[in-house]
Amino acid sequence: MDIRNIAIIAHVDHGKTTLTDALMRQTGMAEEGVSMDSNALEQERGITIYSKNTSVYYKDTKINIVDTPGHADFGSEVERVLRSIDSVLLVVDAQEGPMPQTKFVLKKSLELGLKPIVVINKIDKPAAQPDEVKEMVFELFLDLGADDEQLEFTTIYAIARDGVAMKKIGDEAKDLTPLLDTIIEQVAVASTQEAATKELRVQPFNLAYDNFLGRLAIGRIYEGAIKKADSVFIKTTAGEIRTGKITKLYTFEGLQRKEVEEAGAGDIVMIAGLPDIYIGETICKNTEQEALPAINIDEPTISLNFLVNNSPFAGREGKFVTNRQIKERLEKELEVNVGLKIDFSSADHYKVYGRGEMHIAILLENMRREGYEIQISQPHVIIKDVDGIKHEPYEEVTITIPDEMTGTVIEKISKRRGTMTNMAPEHGYTRIIFEIPTRGLLGYRNEFIVDTRGEGIIYTRVIGFRPHAGTIEKSEVGSMISMATGKALGFSLFNLQERGALYIEANTEVYEGMVIGNVAKGNDMTVNPTKGKQLTNMRASGADEAIRLTPPIRLSLESAMSIMNGDEYLEITPQSIRLRKQFLTENDRVKANRKK
Ligand SMILES: Nc1nc2c(ncn2[C@@H]2O[C@H](COP(=O)(O)OP(=O)(O)OP(=O)(O)O)[C@@H](O)[C@H]2O)c(=O)[nH]1
Ligand SMILES: [Mg+2]
Numbered sequence: 001m002d003i004r005n006i007a008i009i010a011h012v013d014h015g016k017t018t019l020t021d022a023l024m025r026q027t028g029m030a031e032e033g034v035s036m037d038s039n040a041l042e043q044e045r046g047i048t049i050y051s052k053n054t055s056v057y058y059k060d061t062k063i064n065i066v067d068t069p070g071h072a073d074f075g076s077e078v079e080r081v082l083r084s085i086d087s088v089l090l091v092v093d094a095q096e097g098p099m100p101q102t103k104f105v106l107k108k109s110l111e112l113g114l115k116p117i118v119v120i121n122k123i124d125k126p127a128a129q130p131d132e133v134k135e136m137v138f139e140l141f142l143d144l145g146a147d148d149e150q151l152e153f154t155t156i157y158a159i160a161r162d163g164v165a166m167k168k169i170g171d172e173a174k175d176l177t178p179l180l181d182t183i184i185e186q187v188a189v190a191s192t193q194e195a196a197t198k199e200l201r202v203q204p205f206n207l208a209y210d211n212f213l214g215r216l217a218i219g220r221i222y223e224g225a226i227k228k229a230d231s232v233f234i235k236t237t238a239g240e241i242r243t244g245k246i247t248k249l250y251t252f253e254g255l256q257r258k259e260v261e262e263a264g265a266g267d268i269v270m271i272a273g274l275p276d277i278y279i280g281e282t283i284c285k286n287t288e289q290e291a292l293p294a295i296n297i298d299e300p301t302i303s304l305n306f307l308v309n310n311s312p313f314a315g316r317e318g319k320f321v322t323n324r325q326i327k328e329r330l331e332k333e334l335e336v337n338v339g340l341k342i343d344f345s346s347a348d349h350y351k352v353y354g355r356g357e358m359h360i361a362i363l364l365e366n367m368r369r370e371g372y373e374i375q376i377s378q379p380h381v382i383i384k385d386v387d388g389i390k391h392e393p394y395e396e397v398t399i400t401i402p403d404e405m406t407g408t409v410i411e412k413i414s415k416r417r418g419t420m421t422n423m424a425p426e427h428g429y430t431r432i433i434f435e436i437p438t439r440g441l442l443g444y445r446n447e448f449i450v451d452t453r454g455e456g457i458i459y460t461r462v463i464g465f466r467p468h469a470g471t472i473e474k475s476e477v478g479s480m481i482s483m484a485t486g487k488a489l490g491f492s493l494f495n496l497q498e499r500g501a502l503y504i505e506a507n508t509e510v511y512e513g514m515v516i517g518n519v520a521k522g523n524d525m526t527v528n529p530t531k532g533k534q535l536t537n538m539r540a541s542g543a544d545e546a547i548r549l550t551p552p553i554r555l556s557l558e559s560a561m562s563i564m565n566g567d568e569y570l571e572i573t574p575q576s577i578r579l580r581k582q583f584l585t586e587n588d589r590v591k592a593n594r595k596k
Contacts, residue, residue: 010091011099012070022163027056029254073356076298094128191266200224247273300353301393318373416440478519486530513584
């Protein structure tokens with residue numbers, strides 16, 4: 001059977017997964033309501049976090065599809081996938097048009113010589129402008145240096161949510177047949193007779209983990225056939241050679257993996273039995289075969305420490321709280337989380353390196369759901385030495401805001417060492433692009449939301465390491481710290497909310513040293529949130545409940561990571577996210593400060 005290998009790529013939310021799900025439905029591979037976003041966190045956040053494989057059958061052809069994540073923190077994952085497929089469906093929202101991640105994934109695809117099929121999706125939106133968007137996509141191809149063949153891309157119009165596609169606007173919208181036919185017509189057959197008769201070469205582009213089978217490699221068979229129980233060599237581009245034995249072999253079918261005895265050239269397989277296999281290595285049959293070109297893995301950009309929770313409330317909510325349990329969990333994460341690095345050498349903390357705040361937040365969120373308690377320190381950017389010069393990560397920031405807010409935003413970003421590279425009107429809004437050190441950006445998101453009253457959209461993407469920008473002045477926001485342990489009372493919170501924004505509500509249990517809010521003006525402030533009204537002054541005992549409090553700011557993992565200060569820890573348990581001072585008593589904090 002012929003095989004075609006494609007990836008679906010796009011900016012976040014443009015409809016990749018919806019389209020993949022619809023393709024599975026139409027070909028009978030999945031029921032109504034079944035989604036590729038199968039992970040609990042994905043469903044909750046409504047985004048794809050992990051790229052996933054599926055396959056569908058259409059007209060005697062097997063189409064392997066990789067659904068990729070659109071969020072920039074997972075961009076390097078997309079890049080790896082692109083190396084291993086033959087064409088992409090570039091999905092573009094018919095209203096928003098090309099966005100920063102559209103540009104990034106298209107650029108990578110064009111550089112690899114792929115010929116994308118453009119899918120203009122969501123044409124049902126009231127403000128959809130499919131013709132204009134097609135024009136914009138064409139311009140983007142030109143800007144990114146597409147060759148003549150790539151410029152002749154086919155455009156399909158779709159409403160992925162309804163499972164329909166058309167070759168022209170106005171065609172009958174029945175199902176996804178026009179898209180499936182286009183895939184069969186345009187995507188090269190995955191293997192030739194010649195490749196099929198050569199000796200085996202497989203290259204993994206993704207990793208998975210199974211409690212019984214251990215590490216699994218997901219890779220493309222470039223040449224030859226692979227069989228269960230095969231003895232193989234694993235070659236790296238550096239020339240190292242190891243041996244291994246395939247214990248189990250799977251192909252993809254809909255959302256399932258299907259165990260097979262053998263798979264042939266062109267197919268995408270999942271391989272068990274190679275516990276130390278890694279992305280980009282070549283699995284082959286004899287030592288003379290050449291390793292396939294390496295697959296680049298992007299370096300981490302931020303780091304932070306993971307510690308055992310030692311807050312006064314430690315152990316109340318979690319099942320797994322010890323150093324050893326945390327270490328084992330992190331070691332397991334390293335099996336599959338390709339962008340992650342961890343330094344286990346220190347006795348009292350583990351240093352975790354990741355690709356961005358969201359990358360780390362997803363790991364932490366998974367851990368707390370599994371019952372772990374943990375503390376983390378403030379994230380820092382990674383500084384690298386390149387030829388004796390200090391380098392730091394930079395990001396491209398795309399901001400879409402109401403026109404009248406441009407002044408404030410430009411001023412703030414410039415202060416943080418951002419430079420504007422582009423500014424253009426965008427449907428009654430202004431879109432501005434900046435380049436800024438990641439360091440300058442840390443903690444900015446919250447300010448941005450406040451400054452733009454929630455109306456702005458900010459989108460960031462790491463663009464690489466550049467020479468260090470020097471000191472960046474940031475107005476550190478002071479913390480409001482509890483001096484007491486007990487239950488926070490409405491009466492005291494009512495008075496405290498005059499001084500800043502609170503993170504807790506009445507009746508929240510607090511401890512000495514816990515950060516319960518921020519301070520609008522000035523430095524850290526120690527307060528007593530447990531103080532009740534003097535009994536003599538109280539008219540009725542129920543008075544406390546009658547107090548109306550401003551709703552608190554609910555700390556999420558990401559927002560807390562971005563607002564926490566250097567002398568604080570974030571305490572994460574299955575039920576709570578608490579900010580605290582590293583030194584819990586005022587006395588110890590003063591002493592620690594003096595030592596500095
Ligand atoms: N109006 C409209 N909405 C759509 C259409 N296709 C998808 N959506 C909606 O767009 C949202 C995002 O869809 P997803 O398929 O999750 O987008 P995605 O590209 O996979 O997102 P990430 O994987 O997180 O990058 C969902 O709320 C969908 O219901 C469409 O054709 N029309
Ligand atoms: Mg998705």
